[in-house]
Amino acid sequence: xxxxxxxxxxxxxxxxxxxxxxxxxxxxxxxxxxxxxxxxxxxxxxxxxxxxxxxxxxxxxxxxxxxxxxxxxxxxxxxxxxxxxxxxxxxxxxxxxxxxxxxxxxxxxxxxxxxxxxxxxxxxxxxxxxxxxxxxxxxxxxxxxxxxxxxxxxxxxxxxxxxxxxxxxxxxxxxxxxxxxxxxxxxxxxxxxxxxxxxxxxxxxxxxxxxxxx
Ligand SMILES: C[S@@+](CC[C@H](N)C(=O)[O-])C[C@H]1O[C@@H](n2cnc3c(N)ncnc32)[C@H](O)[C@@H]1O
Numbered sequence: 001x002x003x004x005x006x007x008x009x010x011x012x013x014x015x016x017x018x019x020x021x022x023x024x025x026x027x028x029x030x031x032x033x034x035x036x037x038x039x040x041x042x043x044x045x046x047x048x049x050x051x052x053x054x055x056x057x058x059x060x061x062x063x064x065x066x067x068x069x070x071x072x073x074x075x076x077x078x079x080x081x082x083x084x085x086x087x088x089x090x091x092x093x094x095x096x097x098x099x100x101x102x103x104x105x106x107x108x109x110x111x112x113x114x115x116x117x118x119x120x121x122x123x124x125x126x127x128x129x130x131x132x133x134x135x136x137x138x139x140x141x142x143x144x145x146x147x148x149x150x151x152x153x154x155x156x157x158x159x160x161x162x163x164x165x166x167x168x169x170x171x172x173x174x175x176x177x178x179x180x181x182x183x184x185x186x187x188x189x190x191x192x193x194x195x196x197x198x199x200x201x202x203x204x205x206x207x208x209x210x211x212x213x214x
Contacts, residue, residue, distance in 0.1 A: 002176035012175050013125075017083050027060045027087065030121070034062060040202035041120060041151050042066035045210075047074055050147075052114040054079050056106055056138065057122035061088045061095060063151075067118075068096035077102050077111050106134045112141035120151035120206075124167075125177040128188060135192035139213060148194055150209040155181045164205075185209050 016023040055064040058078040075098040085103040117138035171177035186196040194211040
């Protein structure tokens with residue numbers, strides 16, 4: 001069990017749902033940590049062939065906004081737990097007009113029928129079994145030609161010092177999650193019935209793993 005749960009009595013996201021002030025602080029921290037990364041991911045990926053995107057665990061929605069601003073032909077769904085979606089919806093006027101907001105639990109289901117399911121800094125929150133469940137839920141409802149995009153900082157090969165290795169320890173303690181190498185992501189995708197097509201570098205220390213149905 002992650003140490004957070006031992007100390008606070010609940011998994012981190014359940015605890016945040018009971019503590020709106022802390023949840024708001026958490027989303028502000030996510031925004032601060034994402035400075036530049038949302039733009040970098042939006043710039044690096046080609047969404048030209050797609051029509052609808054779901055930002056799974058999209059939180060504050062800044063990644064989705066950056067993508068939709070650059071691609072007015074796309075419609076987008078910001079999908080997160082109810083409290084997260086309500087906070088974003090309260091700010092709906094600041095989102096591109098083609099944004100909609102859907103609340104739910106990605107372990108149960110994600111909105112069906114889109115052709116891109118993107119998740120940034122979501123998969124690293126979870127252990128392999130949980131991560132496969134999220135990815136499989138996307139795979140099951142995406143269009144046949146659809147793509148799953150995982151935006152994460154990938155652990156580089158070798159035994160050099162790297163901040164992501166410290167964050168790995170943080171994930172273990174807080175959510176029971178894990179930072180992964182490219183081959184670990186590839187195995188995770190395969191277990192969810194997906195195939196890693198390519199890894200897209202961005203201008204920041206975050207990459208996008210693009211996967212299709214296996
Ligand atoms: C680390 S944050 C990342 C947020 C955003 N994607 C970003 O890059 O800043 C993880 C997000 O997953 C959401 N989340 C956690 N558990 C969830 C669940 N069971 N269903 C849907 N969203 C969930 C959280 O509310 C949070 O917004």
